[in-house]
Amino acid sequence: MVNTNRMAEIGLLIGEPARAAMLDALMDGRALTAGELAGVAGVTPQTASGHLARMTEANLLAVERQGRHRYHRLASAEVADLIESVARIAAVTLPETRRPVTGPRDARMRLARTCYDHLAGGLGVAVTDALVARGVIVFDDGAGIVAPDGLDRLAALGIAVETAAGRTARPLCRPCLDWSERRPHLAGRLGAAVCRHFFDRHWVTRIGGSRALSITPKGRQALRDRFGIAEIG
């Protein structure tokens, strides 16, 4: 009884179109201002402000002040996990009466996007598969571990994984079930490192201010040469 009320609070916070849109927008792991989030959600700043205050109060969001701006971000990777779970269910359990109405925007999201701080969509799954094929990580039915020499081999590729810090360290290698592909992609510290690498080398760039990613020509070549990925989808 104690927990279900709290669960309902969490659900209620997600269960409002404007808030859901804001949370979704924050799934790219960046911190956005209240104004930007108001735009994303299609409400006025004062309305957005109220929503943000409630979500911050509930520890779903964290806020950092910088001058006259306030940057809002997801409070933790666990919250990102939660949102991803909801998105997964949303994609899977659609009542058949309503068709998804997949537009070009949606297609781009499916091709490549960020999921908090790692790669997702077709790109994320393809890169994960490539690492599995090369034996850097081993996947088995939706769960994976890093090979003994995995980190060294990644380092050889120029990908440095940050070392664990403290007892509450994030997992090194964690599977994250992709809502569009319905197959696991790479998350955890390793997933974040790979994603960072892709951005640093300009292999991918953000499309507009969204989570969707565009793969640059340079990126396509790198995928082909270094990961043996010729096509994504």
Added chain:
Amino acid sequence: MVNTNRMAEIGLLIGEPARAAMLDALMDGRALTAGELAGVAGVTPQTASGHLARMTEANLLAVERQGRHRYHRLASAEVADLIESVARIAAVTLPETRRPVTGPRDARMRLARTCYDHLAGGLGVAVTDALVARGVIVFDDGAGIVAPDGLDRLAALGIAVETAAGRTARPLCRPCLDWSERRPHLAGRLGAAVCRHFFDRHWVTRIGGSRALSITPKGRQALRDRFGIAEIG
């Protein structure tokens, strides 16, 4: 935009105390009648009926008719995952202003409970750790795979894992982050098999109609003799 509205619908369904209580009650993987769920949620049958209809319509629940009874259960393991995610956040992000108010009921849940169709809580984590220690499965920072001879060794213990069926088969071995222990316990088909084994041998019994489990004397002995688990918590 297309997805966030659907996400909000999902959130809204969870975001209501009565519905959250019902979903939580169904987390034990059993199918319950509308009347039982009404009791759990503390509402009248007609109110519960409305809630159940909405959740079924949204494909969160599935219902099976049997005579004049209608048995409601979670629609899929993915929904169970979602609820577990919410519970995890609920346990972790409690605003400090409010104390958890942990009663004896809560203590029992933390000690041992079912999570959909596998073991969770202190018991679930302990059994998972034991399997890891014995090398049946390998865990690495929150993700695991089955050893090559893992299934054979489980079979030797009398635990039979059902074979995968079809393309949409459930994962064999999947980590599920325990909301009370904040460490992974064993899920997937393997987790279900272990849980079933515990029930079949009467090593555990349900406390009342809840998800909480009581470990029988026979169970304690089996844990000690077969898994090397002397104490749980």
Added chain:
DNA sequence: CGGATGCTTCGGCCCCGGCCGTAGCGTCCG
């Protein structure tokens, strides 16, 4: 067949909470 039981549908009450306009507070800039 008639009553009990389990569940759903309908109708009406009422409150919660989203929305915006207006106003107020802090921060940056010329």
Added chain:
DNA sequence: CGGACGCTACGGCCGGGGCCGAAGCATCCG
């Protein structure tokens, strides 16, 4: 220092939805 800007607080409107009582169906049982 005054104005622009970003954000928050307050008040009022209003619609969605939770709740129950009463009534309606279906199923089982004697």
